[in-house]
Amino acid sequence: MYNSKITGLGHYVPDNIVTNTELSKMMDTNDEWIIERTGIQERRWVKEGSEDTTAVMGAKAARIAIKRAGLTKDDIDFIVFATLSPDYFFPGCGVQIQDMLDMPTIGALDVRNQCSGFIYALSTADQFIKTGMYKNILVIGAELHSSGLDKTTRGRGISVLFGDGAGACVLSRSEDNSKGILSSHLHSEGKYADKLIVESPSSKKWVPEIIDSEGEDISYFPYMDGTFVFKHAVVRFSEAIMEGLSANNLTVADLDLFIPHQANLRISQFVQRKFKLNDDQVYNNIMSYGNTTAASIIIALSEAWEKGKIKDNDLVVLAAFGSGFTWGSVVIRW
Ligand code: UT7
Secondary structure, eight states, X not given: OOEEEEEEEEEEOOSOEEEHHHHTTTSSOOXXXXXXXXXXXXXXXXXXXXXXXXXXXXXXXXXXXXXXXXXXXXXXXXXXXXXXXXXXXXXXXXXXXXXXXXXXSOEEEEEOXXXXXXXXXXXHHHHHHHTTSOSEEEXXXXXXXXXXXXXXXXXXXXXXXXXXXXXXXXXXXXXXXXXEEEEEEEXXXXXXXXXXXXXXXXXXXXXXXXXXXXXOOGGGSOEEOHHHHHHHHHHHHHHHHHHHHHHTTOOGGGOSEEEEOOSOHHHHXXXXXXXXXXXXXXXXXXXXXXXXXXXXXXXXXXXXXXTTOOOTTOEEEEEEEETTXXXXXXXXXX
């Protein structure tokens, strides 16, 4: 068995900054409520008419990651792309990356695990490397939420939370078994699927029903039972961290950096307090980008690395929880 390690990281967010005050001109909300309940100060939203799509942003992040890995697009053997907001109902964004980066006809896999999408994607890529099937895999998380949000007061409980952006890494084969991805842990509980959901477009709806539907169909907008999701999130985040550490005979004292999925600053702070982690041990950037779902962990990882917050041999734990419900963690010795 081989080991896998992250050899290149990159991220891209659209230029357009949308502050809480700007949102308060679109709907009945305010800066105080958003900051107090979520910690979010601003987010990036793609401007209507911009060239940026989920796949385009993913490609921009991917080019940076490949370059930083010291590789070229021809060295990549496989693509794993996580998103809940693909450009098309089908095909997925993975094949668009193959085309946009002018890669050889390598395989491309799309992952549909929402907020845990990047954890699932990284774990999947890790298995392909461990078995020896591939040497260099491009793993991408990208989202374009802003085109599909209900930006009226009706949707304020959701639309103020989400932002657009993309992150990518190259996962490469390594002969050093003491470093790289030590383990990954994946979970789901589908009975809560309707607690955080976008119902449409849906193959459950027959075309005549869509044509006959009158007025606005709110099933195209995200729905979340926020309080219910919050309560489950704090429990599952904690479990996911402990599961990852215990599987490697490690404890919280060994942790150098925890990067949680950026769902809500209050969730991250709850976990930080529970495990008595200091501010340097937890990386948050939800204040600037909002919740970018499958992109959030990889944007945060890339940014933390750029800021020099990850050093050789550091123990880094990534964890996510979200729609599905799905949750999981990845433990990395850097
Ligand atoms: O990434 C996937 C995982 N996601 C999560 O883990 C998110 C988990 N949930 C949350 O982060 C929180 O539940 C939210 C931030 C979404 C909401 O916070 P909350 O403290 O649970 O608020 P709430 O939904 O209970 O709403 C409280 C009040 C309501 O008014 P009333 O009924 O008390 O009069 C809402 O209508 O706040 C109102 N409200 C708002 N007010 C101003 C809801 N959204 C807004 C808003 N601005 N944007």
